[in-house]
Amino acid sequence: MSAATETLVLTxxxxxxxxxxxxxxxxxxxxxRFLDEADAEPAEPETTxxxxxxxxxxxxxxxxxxxxxxxxxxxxxxxxxRVLWTVRQKGGTRVRDYYLADGSYxxxxxxxxxxxxxxxxxxxxxxxxxxAQKFAVKKPQGGRLLRMSASDYLVFAVFARDLRxxxxxxxxESMSIEEVLAYFDEPEQPSARAKTDQGWQASIxxxxxxxxxxxxxxxxxxxxxxQPLVREIVADHQHTIVRFDFLDEEWxxxxxxxxxxxxxxxxxxxxxxxxxxIEELSSRALSDLLAGVVxxxxxxxxxxxxxxxxxxxx
Amino acid sequence: MIGDSKIGGPGIGPPxxxxxxxxxxxxxxxxxxxxxARDKFELAAAADRPGGAxxxxxxxxxxxxLSRGDDLLQLARENPxxxxxxxxxxAAKTGTILNEIERELAGARVLCDQLAKERFNRKALEAxxxxxxxxxxxxxxxxxxxxxxxxxxxxxxxxxxxxxxPRLDEEIDRILTKHKRLKTSWxxxxxxxxAGTVLxxxxxxxxxxxxxxxxxxxxxxxxxxxxGETLAKISPRLLLADLMARTLxxxxxxxxxxxxxxxxxxxxxxxxxxxxxxxxxxxxLVDDVEDEDxxx
Numbered sequence: 001m002s003a004a005t006e007t008l009v010l011t012x013x014x015x016x017x018x019x020x021x022x023x024x025x026x027x028x029x030x031x032x033r034f035l036d037e038a039d040a041e042p043a044e045p046e047t048t049x050x051x052x053x054x055x056x057x058x059x060x061x062x063x064x065x066x067x068x069x070x071x072x073x074x075x076x077x078x079x080x081x082r083v084l085w086t087v088r089q090k091g092g093t094r095v096r097d098y099y100l101a102d103g104s105y106x107x108x109x110x111x112x113x114x115x116x117x118x119x120x121x122x123x124x125x126x127x128x129x130x131x132a133q134k135f136a137v138k139k140p141q142g143g144r145l146l147r148m149s150a151s152d153y154l155v156f157a158v159f160a161r162d163l164r165x166x167x168x169x170x171x172x173e174s175m176s177i178e179e180v181l182a183y184f185d186e187p188e189q190p191s192a193r194a195k196t197d198q199g200w201q202a203s204i205x206x207x208x209x210x211x212x213x214x215x216x217x218x219x220x221x222x223x224x225x226x227q228p229l230v231r232e233i234v235a236d237h238q239h240t241i242v243r244f245d246f247l248d249e250e251w252x253x254x255x256x257x258x259x260x261x262x263x264x265x266x267x268x269x270x271x272x273x274x275x276x277x278i279e280e281l282s283s284r285a286l287s288d289l290l291a292g293v294v295x296x297x298x299x300x301x302x303x304x305x306x307x308x309x310x311x312x313x314x
Numbered sequence: 315m316i317g318d319s320k321i322g323g324p325g326i327g328p329p330x331x332x333x334x335x336x337x338x339x340x341x342x343x344x345x346x347x348x349x350x351a352r353d354k355f356e357l358a359a360a361a362d363r364p365g366g367a368x369x370x371x372x373x374x375x376x377x378x379x380l381s382r383g384d385d386l387l388q389l390a391r392e393n394p395x396x397x398x399x400x401x402x403x404x405a406a407k408t409g410t411i412l413n414e415i416e417r418e419l420a421g422a423r424v425l426c427d428q429l430a431k432e433r434f435n436r437k438a439l440e441a442x443x444x445x446x447x448x449x450x451x452x453x454x455x456x457x458x459x460x461x462x463x464x465x466x467x468x469x470x471x472x473x474x475x476x477x478x479x480p481r482l483d484e485e486i487d488r489i490l491t492k493h494k495r496l497k498t499s500w501x502x503x504x505x506x507x508x509a510g511t512v513l514x515x516x517x518x519x520x521x522x523x524x525x526x527x528x529x530x531x532x533x534x535x536x537x538x539x540x541x542g543e544t545l546a547k548i549s550p551r552l553l554l555a556d557l558m559a560r561t562l563x564x565x566x567x568x569x570x571x572x573x574x575x576x577x578x579x580x581x582x583x584x585x586x587x588x589x590x591x592x593x594x595x596x597x598x599l600v601d602d603v604e605d606e607d608x609x610x
Contacts, residue, residue, distance in 0.1 A: 019450075021422075022423075022426070022453055025453065025454055028534055028538060030538070045434040045439055046434050046435050048434075049430075061427055062430040063429070064423065078461065080468065082542055084542060084543065150503075150504045150507035150508035153561065154503065154507075154608075157562050158609065160562045160563075161562075161564055161609055164563070183500075183609045184498070233559055233562050233563055234559075234565075235556060235559035235562075236565060236568070238556065242542075244545070247529075249531055249532065249533070250529050250532065251529075251530050251532045252473070252477075252530075253527070253545065255546075257551075257552055257559075268559055269551060269555050269558075270507070270554045272511065273511065274508050274509075274510045274511040275510065276507055276510070278558070296472070297527070298523070300471060300472065300473070300474035300521070302471075
């Protein structure tokens with residue numbers, strides 16, 4: 001590591017050396033905990049000392065880690081939170097791992113060869129920016145939020161399916177209530193359509209009220225503004241971001257599922273009131289949501305406590 | 315004064331367990347909270363002192379025992395002023411511990427200075443090993459106490475008692491039973507999609523930014539790194555988002571998908587605690603539903 005921006009790579013032996021010099025004190029949730037569990041000590045301290053010195057990883061007095069190294073080790077070893085960013089797409093799943101302490105984070109990974117990679121120490125806000133930059137969002141503000149019951153969502157999905165099956169150049173065809181209901185018939189379970197026709201009609205009415213469906217001569221069709229959403233969403237192109245705050249035997253968990261399209265990004269999720277939500281995110285709403293998931297929670301005991309980044313976008 | 319009583323006087327707020335470290339509170343206010351003293355904190359703190367159980371074993375059990383913050387959360391919810399006072403006490407205590415850490419660290423640095431002059435050769439290291447280990451053990455204990463205090467402060471400040479527990483643990487049996495009775499694939503999907511009400515822990519007093527924050531008991535006896543990865547795979551909220559997307563695009567879960575919850579056997583066995591086991595049971599339902607397209 002010759003510059004502050006480079007990834008620091010340390011072996012198990014080197015980490016054991018820094019443990020010996022009192023630079024590493026891993027908490028139970030740290031990925032470096034194995035050092036304490038194994039009571040790790042360097043096997044070749046003299047050689048390791050020389051190597052670390054050559055790599056400029058020691059302090060000026062050579063009595064332990066340099067400040068840069070110490071700072072990176074401290075965040076990962078004495079972490080009080082963790083962010084896992086998982087990107088799932090056709091080529092497979094990629095996970096990036098960030099450990100947090102005192103408002104800063106360090107990206108960390110290790111491999112089977114026993115190499116541990118430590119990114120630079122950065123403020124949490126930089127992680128929000130880094131994540132937000134991964135998405136192409138053209139709208140600066142004012143994305144659409146759809147909230148619906150599970151039944152309404154299934155009806156919405158039926159219209160979405162119909163549209164996906166149509167050529168990309170068309171806007172799909174209207175569907176009558178009977179055509180919608182046919183999706184819920186199951187040949188082997190002829191009596192299975194438990195929900196009444198009036199129930200499905202109620203769902204259609206609710207979707208029409210939300211301007212998700214538009215009434216036409218032949219029945220109903222999806223609002224043209226929603227057509228890019230239902231055509232472009234691919235379940236297997238998904239970003240999930242999860243933050244854990246370690247309170248020892250209880251962890252706080254925050255998470256978000258994002259589905260990008262060429263022009264925008266959608267948040268999919270369930271809500272505490274039992275509805276499901278799809279939110280088209282403007283660039284501002286995306287930043288607010290990411291800050292709400294990734295950032296340290298505000299101090300509720302402070303009289304000037306700011307309400308929430310997350311709530312602003314909803 | 316708060317209401318008719320002084321802070322810490324009788325009749326205000328819930329009983330709270332307060333730190334009984336030797337250092338007096340730095341703030342001039344009266345005793346910070348009602349003291350129907352419970353021994354949980356004192357016992358754990360004793361174990362965590364230099365030479366205490368945690369120090370001797372080098373384990374984190376002291377930290378674990380101390381982390382149950384129900385009393386503190388109740389206090390924060392019912393008496394924020396007293397909670398602020400507790401935070402101030404914790405902050406003062408943190409400062410004291412940090413000073414102790416600095417002092418011990420300086421001692422360790424002197425030892426390391428001497429070793430550096432000898433280029434950390436084996437002979438020099440052998441001579442200093444015992445002293446170095448002692449210093450390190452002392453620092454480990456102090457660091458644990460510091461971490462513990464910081465976490466308790468964070469708990470008080472960030473949650474302030476305004477986060478309940480999700481009802482999934484209470485409802486999981488009912489969900490499993492009802493799910494088995496459903497005959498249609500769309501019915502099973504509808505059932506799961508409406509499960510949001512039991513997945514969150516917020517209530518009417520929760521501020522909006524906490525409505526999507528979930529408190530989950532996790533047993534971290536083993537590999538915490540792996541535990542986090544498992545939780546990210548079987549989080550019911552993330553899996554339901556996936557179910558929503560698959561309902562729209564008509565896809566089913568790829569067979570070789572590594573996020574398949576069946577892989578999380580340690581979670582299913584209950585090794586990570588009952589709540590995580592329930593997450594795992596729930597995610598198995600989602601996995602099952604995602605195996606077929608209801609509209610095909």
